[in-house]
Amino acid sequence: MPELFHRKLERSAIGFVLAIIAAASVGGIVEIAPLFTIDETVEEAPDMRVYTPLELAGRNIYVREGCYACHSQMIRTLRDEVERYGPYSLAVESQYDRPMLWGSKRTGPDLARVGGKYSDLWHVAHLINPRDVVPESNMPAYAFLARTVLRTDDLGQHLAAQQALGVPYTDEMVANAARDAYGQASPDSEAASGVTERYGEATQVSAFDGVATRLTEMDALVAYLQVLGRLTDAAFRDTAATEPAPDAED
Known part of the structure; x- marks a missing residue:
């Protein structure tokens, strides 16, 4: 039938x-x-901040080089993932990602919580020659990033495009995009103070590639990697709220 x-x-x-x-x-x-x-369904995160111009430039490089094809940015609620990578990912952590980079393939480890896990110089060494720090790595080398000057004249346009999509960049942030990108990678410069004023005291200001006199694509990519999982601490608060309280006798 x-x-x-x-x-x-x-x-x-x-x-x-x-x-x-x-x-x-x-x-x-x-x-x-x-x-x-x-x-x-999306959690609230009052402390959530937007990407700085340098971090956004690094994200664009991350996309350009296809890093998302081998690295996911979404920790699932499975116990083995949480124990390996940290608190599972929350939807609110990706609310300013245009497009999102959750990914589904893990040739390399998940990067959702890689921010702050390693030093800037570790990331630089890893990107220049991955086998120097991870002998079994099959990741290609990206040494050229340290030799490539970062283009900054169009960063304001990138922020404006994100602003049009709903990311809460202010007109002041858009106007100072190039200056803030330089300032974030030059801790001793006058421009550095403007970065923390506009993006918050928690913003990392550092000579990411080890050279403060020039701004490279390596600076941008390392700045982006160092902020992954650190735009808000909502995931850590959520984890703490679900953990059982200790016994009164302890």
């Missing part, structure tokens, strides 16, 4: 098209319906 029905359906072009539309509609509803409750 089912075979007979299926045969009739295949012979009827209109019926077959309607069946395809119905099947596709089910999938569409499953994907679209949750968006109506998005405000209830």
Whole structure:
């Protein structure tokens, strides 16, 4: 009986098209319906800050070089992942990511909590020749980043584009994008103070590639890696709230 029905359906072009539309509609509803409750499912993070111009430039380099193809940025709630990488990822941590870089393939480790795990110089050494710090690594070398001057004249446009998509960059941030990119990688410069004023005291200001007299793509990528998982501490607060309280006798 089912075979007979299926045969009739295949012979009827209109019926077959309607069946395809119905099947596709089910999938569409499953994907679209949750968006109506998005405000209830995304956590609140009052301390969430936006990427600085230098970090955003580093993110663009990360995308350009295809790093997302081998590294995910989404720790699942599985016990082995949490024990290896840290607190599982929250939706709010990606609210300013355009596009998101959750990924699904892990040729290399997940990077959602890599910020602050290693020093700037470790990242520089790793990017120049991964085998120097991880002998079994099959990651390609990115030594050219340290020799490539970072383009800054269009950073304001990048921030403005993000602003148009809903990221809360101010007009002051957009206007000072190039200056702030230089200041974040030059701790002793006059421009450094403007970075913390606009993006908060927690913003890392450092000569990321070890050379404060020039701004390179290495500076940008390391700055981005060092902020992953550190734009908000919401995930750590959430983890603390779900941990059982210690016994009164302890």
